[in-house]
Amino acid sequence: MESLKTLLVANRGEIAVRILKTAKKLNLRTIALYTEPDAASAHVQLADEAFLLDGPPSKAYIDGDQIIKLAKRNHVDAIIPGYGFLSENADFARAIAKAGMVFAGPSPECIEAFGLKHTARDLATKAGVPIVPGSTGLVTSEEDAVKVAKDLGFPVMLKATAGGGGMGLLTCSSEDEVRESFATVRSRGEALFKNAGLFIERYYPSSHHIEVQVFGNGDGKAIAIGERECSIQRRHQKIIEECPSPFVTRNPGLRESLGDAAVRLAESIKYGSAGTIEYLVDDETGAFFFLEMNTRLQVEHGITELCYGVDLVELMLKQADAQLSGTKGLEVAFLTGITVDAPSGAAIEARVYAENPTKDFAPCPGTLQSVEWKELPGSRIDTWVYRGIKVSANYDPLLAKVMLHSPSRTQAIEGMRTILTQSRICGPPTNLEFLAEILTDERFVTGNTLTRFLDDFQWKLVTALKKVLNEGNGDITFSNKLISMIGCGNCVDILGSKKGYTPDRPWLFEEFDQITFYRVSEEEYEKELALFNSGRYEYQWEEVIFDMAEHNKLLHDTKEEVAAIRARQRKAQDEMDKLEAELLEHWAKEKAEKGVPVDAIENLLKDPQILPIEAPLNANIWKVEVKQGDKLDEGQIVVILEAMKLEIAVRTELHAAGATVEKVLVQPGDSIEAGKPLILVRNA
Secondary structure (H helix, E strand, O other): OOOOOEEOOOOOOHHHHHHHHHHHHHOOOEEEEOOHHHHOOOOHHHEEEEEEOOOOHHHOOOHHHHHHHHHHHHHEEEEEOOOOOHHHHHHHHHHHHHHOOOOOOOOOOHHHHHOOHHHHHHHHHOOOOOOEEEOOOOOOHHHHHHHHHHOOOOOOOEOOOOOOOOOOOEEEEOOHHHHHHHHHHHHHHHHHHHHOEEEEOOOOOOOOEEEEEEEEEOOOOEEEEEEEEEEEEEOEEEEEEEOOHHHHHHHOOHHHHHHHHHHHHHHHHOOOOEEEEEEEEEEEOOEEEEEEEEOOOOHHHHHHHHHHOOHHHHHHHHHHHHHHHHOOOHHHHHHOOOOOOOOOEEEEEEEEEEHHHHOOOOEEEOOOOEEOOOOOEEEEEEEEEOOOOEEEEOOOOOEEEEEEOOOOHHHHHHHHHHHHHHHHEOOOOOOOHHHHHHOOOHHHHHOOOOOOOOHHHHOOHHHHHHHHOOOOOOOOHHHHHHHHHHHOOEEEEEEEEEEEEOOOOOOOOOOOEEEEEEEEEOOOOOEEEEEEEOOOOEEOOOOOOEEOOOOOOOOOOOHHHHHHHHHHHHHHHHHHHHHHHHHHHHHHHHHHHOOHHHHHHHHHHHOEEEEEEOOHHHHEEEEOOOOOOOOOOOOOEEEEEEOOEEEEEOOOOOHOOOOEEEEEOOOOOOOEEOEEEEEEEEEO
16 A cells, blocks of 8 residues: 555444454554444454544444544544445545545545436436336326326335435335325435435336446446345345356356446446446346446445455555545556456355344344354355344344355355354344255255245244254154144144243243243144244253254253252242332333323233233334224234334234234334333233
């Protein structure tokens, strides 16, 4: 590096760690930022210096003014967010330049050009890149939205023009759904991106989400560095990505066509730095359409690096160094010297989140009691967590990006299964098992994954039951019985559901753990089974608790361990009694201040017919979908929360099916803590 000596990383989590590693390799002085919840995060320890940000933890990392002032005081040469809100904030990039530093990313003009998706469509058209059929410009009224949707043909997608990260999108299959969604998308755009504009595109259910990595030097030269398949998404957010795309590999000439179009678009605006062109590709015809350009480093950039032998962060920093030295960017000869003809082998990335797939992927903050990653040759784990770290409700619940590069796709799939099934994270629920099971799905194995993949994917919770006990154990026959009986739904009685410890049952206590009890019986077999909210099954055999969601980890039936379990249960019961009393007092006081009758809270704990539906995490109330007197169906959405940049739908569970809403305790705009009641329902 000639001019770049000190780098400030304006982000947190795994991306901050990943950037810092490359900066260290380049012998740069590094500065990290953190908030109180992140004080023990890995990026703080890795940087040469770290500074505590002022203000609310949920907003501190996007406080551009504070970050720039801190950078100037510490003689920073360049600032790099990587990805996130600041990475695509043209005003932030412009303010950095005004302060005499360099923004390690594209120019403000390039960010603005693609910042609004409806204008990005126009740029793509001018560059000769096909776009998804849709509205011309923004749609400003509900009636116009209905007309456009009818003209395009259902289904359609309503999109916030300033949206990103999978937020501000709704799919509509009828006129009624368009009417219902129009105001919602506008309000989400205004709340999240300060822009209520929306446009409409035709929705292709049988399609692939494929993106091309580009890098430009800011002076009219750009290269394409392969493609990534990103079709497996939940809430329009990717969770498994591949490089190269198996669909593209099967279609000769498609890789070249996608790459050529991406280069044309990037060069048309003299794009500088790393960027990604996202396409929708029709599964039947192979026709592709421009979706958007992300003017930043992509979360899944690592698998491209593995397959093409490049370090995209290093290229971004070298581009910034060239700008500091007074040039537009990297020399053409250097850029064209990067080998991008064909990928080497295959790489897969799986995003590991602290979330519960059984609860609509609700984020699950909490303390990680242990973290053990299985590593294989060719594996790469970008993470910020370790044992004892606390996952905050203020931020996205991404724990790690697990990647594996192998000579073939088949080997990569097998290796990723091994990594995901043999990695261990104890604490809040994660999606590890969910990801591992996706890799066993025939559609994934054969490379036929469409964007609707998860809509059709049925996660069999009995995956845990397949991890049967060791050969030779006297209970192996019973374990196999459980697998078959629960798998087909036979001989299963649901006994009910309860939160936390129960004195008449032997399950190990977990604070705020929702447990569903089943009785499984057939012929001579009859056992009670507990399903925890993390997807973990337990059952008792004599004096031993068998945990079938752990691989061959069993409690030994020694007198000492049984005694320890009993002691733990007694202590847990004492703690629960104390907690219940404290909650009764706290809720009564809190609800009285809000004008809610105290007897409603008393009924919560005393009236057996009154049950709460509670917030799964600290969040803000986005929308209340029910009112007093409504009769509830199983799985019905009652409240929509907003937290960690996500919208979380709270639904009725089995115990509330057929119940009637007794009282709604929250309204839009309220904040609520995890475990607090949202509504009270009266059992049928």
